[in-house]
Amino acid sequence: MSPKVSKEHKEQRRANILEAAKDVFIEHGYEQTTMKHIMDAANVSRGGLYQYFSNKEDVYEAILEEMLGTSMDRTEEVLKSEDPSYWEYLLRCLYGPDMEPDNKMDPLASPSLEFFITGRNDPRRRKYAKTRYYNGLKLFTDVIEQGKISGEFTTSFESEMIARTIISFTDGLALDQAIITKEDVKIKEQSILFIEYLRTILGVKQ
Amino acid sequence: MSPKVSKEHKEQRRANILEAAKDVFIEHGYEQTTMKHIMDAANVSRGGLYQYFSNKEDVYEAILEEMLGTSMDRTEEVLKSEDPSYWEYLLRCLYGPDMEPDNKMDPLASPSLEFFITGRNDPRRRKYAKTRYYNGLKLFTDVIEQGKISGEFTTSFESEMIARTIISFTDGLALDQAIITKEDVKIKEQSILFIEYLRTILGVKQ
Amino acid sequence: MSPKVSKEHKEQRRANILEAAKDVFIEHGYEQTTMKHIMDAANVSRGGLYQYFSNKEDVYEAILEEMLGTSMDRTEEVLKSEDPSYWEYLLRCLYGPDMEPDNKMDPLASPSLEFFITGRNDPRRRKYAKTRYYNGLKLFTDVIEQGKISGEFTTSFESEMIARTIISFTDGLALDQAIITKEDVKIKEQSILFIEYLRTILGVKQ
Amino acid sequence: MSPKVSKEHKEQRRANILEAAKDVFIEHGYEQTTMKHIMDAANVSRGGLYQYFSNKEDVYEAILEEMLGTSMDRTEEVLKSEDPSYWEYLLRCLYGPDMEPDNKMDPLASPSLEFFITGRNDPRRRKYAKTRYYNGLKLFTDVIEQGKISGEFTTSFESEMIARTIISFTDGLALDQAIITKEDVKIKEQSILFIEYLRTILGVKQ
DNA sequence: AATGAATGAGAATTCATTCAT
């Protein structure tokens, strides 16, 4: 009656496939990746793969789901932390715990942008793109709003519009580094300048 | 004896195909478009199409070539114009003659980003992406540099870095409106805020 | 020590599977039905199902076996009954105890015809089809023959040929109602006419 | 501008494929036949075949279309012929010009029945089955009706019901010979008996 | 040059069957 292999085992297997799939997507990009690539990377048979995911899109959606979940979690986490400063909080959201911009970006950013842009006429994919956008928008808007309330930010600009700018700029950076080269785009330097901009526009009090 | 007429004819035919192809790429996106789509839109036979272009990539490269040419031309044009103000000059580059940002974007931006991002591992495509990037970089850097020299801009930031920011932000905007929706992205409002930013960071003198 | 109980259990399980399988075959037809369908309907695991039947054909053969058995039984039964009239006896065979044709047909007729016709090049299936045919042929021939001997039927036609006609017509009716629609085929009306025909051709004495 | 290969050539090719496909369907049956079989029999490449027919069902529908067309034509033909006798006319419809039943049946009858019965839950196929049924029904009903009017048939039975019987019986015969064997079913003898039946039930006047 | 029929490689998907636990 009870299943031969534990449910955890299935979860594990699924997770393994996803891990392998991520690598493949990072290496080949979304469009170029085939189910065969994933099979080979994950060491699953054709049928095995299809047991877990019904097609390539399904695999990628699972990855996105995970990413969105992770980002939500991180957001929660950050929100709970009794950060003394919304400014630092914002920087942490953008550049990680050390608040130091570097030249690294999420390697899944490229295949994700590819997934979204090649599927921009497909409602299903569009929905994922929107979720991703609005998740970010909510996070940044909230932080800025809180900072305003606390008196840390003295800007007269709309919080939401600033939040949008953060996303647009970040996406642009991700896009450019994907299609050109990390080195060419000077992500780090641009980020530093962008931080300056944000500080100014938000009217961050020392 | 002379092939002049026939050559003109060929040019014409090629141009027609490209016009039709643009429409198709705008409608379906780069990946989804097939040679059949182009054939049908351009009213050419299969063989006819292959006489002018050896594959889909070739067609799109021709379109890019034209776009790059046009942008270079526009740059030249603008540079020659005895614009009294580098600031206005910059705005004209970004938002056209009336310097007013609106919600419209180049409809070819989406398929182009798609072309670049899906082909980011292909040196050939990457080269196009780089050319596009560096063309823009050169233009904006030059203008800012000139503005500095003339004393119109009083910034202490590196011209090139500001130029990069312009490109990244613009690309991000283009990307977001492609994958979400014009309305959702509030291009116009974001652009207005971005102009404010530029004005500040460049230290534009009235 | 004795496997009696477990054997009964197995029989029961097998019977359950067959019952469920019948429903599935009736709903989806033979070809469209997959082992998965049967598993789900019977609430058996994949391996469990294969313990009892080695493939879909095997399942259907078991159903046929049962049907043939039932029909033989019914025949026996009817034969034993001290029916005063072979004519009524014949009608009972065709239309059940009340001898009234109606629009209902055996719901397994359709999947069975499908099973036979799609497998008409397979000796194994053909054998089942023949058994079914000759079972019926034997039954009807016997009844007619008996009726002749008893003087109830006064026909000069060969009993076997009339029996064949009964089968062909019945099969035709089953086929047509399967591929068209019960309503469209007017089974009941056709059956009434067919009874008239039989009465005439058999020369049934009141 | 004008096509390289004449339209007739395409028609010819299509017809060739259909001829080959018929043979294959007759040999393997509808379900067992694959596109590969047809490709090989017709000596076309995969792509070539798909240029003419988009899938197996499409191929078979073309065959059916042709059959229905042919049967309609034959009907027209027969109707135009100033046949002196509706009875002979009817026999010609059923058994060809010589009005002699034989053991041969249309070899496409089996795959067609298979096509209809396996697709009985598919509205598209059902429509073909209905068309086929109602075409026949119309033909036979008309002939019988005419025969009644002319006084040649003196039956009091509904023409339509007799017509239905003709179809059901014919279909039953086709089915049985498909799943058993021509020899086993004694088509010729059954047909002779059926003619007797029809003569009686129609009240054919000498 | 132009045509469009023909080609075939490659990707996706399904499902019967096996087999380790």
Add this chain to the structure above:
DNA sequence: GATGAATGAATTCTCATTCAT
């Protein structure tokens, strides 16, 4: 005996590209 995860063969279908005319 039972389970259900895993396998892989078989098939469908699409499209870029070639090529005879």
